[in-house]
Amino acid sequence: MIAPTWHGSPLFLPVVAIRSGDLEVRLPTRPNGSTTWISETGIHLSHTPYRIVIDIATRHLVLYRDGVVVLDAPAGVGTVTDPTPIGHFFVASFATAPSSAWGPFVIVTSAHSNAITDWEESGDAVVAIHGPLGENAEIGTSGAQISHGCIRLHVSALAQLRVVPDGSPIDVIA
Secondary structure: OOOEEOOOEEEOOEEEEEEEEEEEEEOOOOOOEEEEEEOOOOOOOOOEEEEEEEEEOOOOEEEEEEOOEEEEEEEEEEEOOOOOOOOEEEEEEEEEOHHHHHOOOOOEEEEOOOOOOOOOOOOOOEEEEEEEOOOHHHHHOEEEEEOOEEOOHHHHHHHHHHOOOOOOOOEOOO
C-alpha cells in the first residue's frame, strides 16, 4: 500500500508503464529508481506538459513544455565528493523556503543523494531544486559544481519553475 502523502504533501506518482489494468509508478523512496505496480482502479490520471532535464556535464537546467524549451538556466550542481544523482526522478512537492537565500520556494524531488544519507538530522538526504544560497556569482552564466547534490538556480530561473505541477518528470543526465 502506498501512502497518499509524502513528507506531509499529497503524493503524485508518474506512471512509467501500463499493463492490463495495472500501472507501474515511480516512487520517491530509496533506492533511487524504485518503482512498484498498483491497480488502476480508483486512480485519477492526469498529464503534465512539463519535463525538467538537468545536465550535469553542461551544468544547466532545461525546462520543456510540450517538447519546446521554455527555460535554459545555468545551475549549481553537486561536487565531485557530493554528486547530484543521475537518473529519472520527479517533482514530489513544493516546500516553503527556510529563508530568502533558498528562493521563493523549494522543489522537493524524488531523488536521494547517493553520497549523503542524513542531511542536518533529517534522516534522509533528498535532492531539491532551490535558490543559490548566496552563490549567484559562482553559478554565473555557465553553472558550477557547488552543492551537496541539490540543484541551485538564480532566483529568477527558479521562479519560472512554479508552473510545473507535482509529478512532472525530472531527468538528470551526465
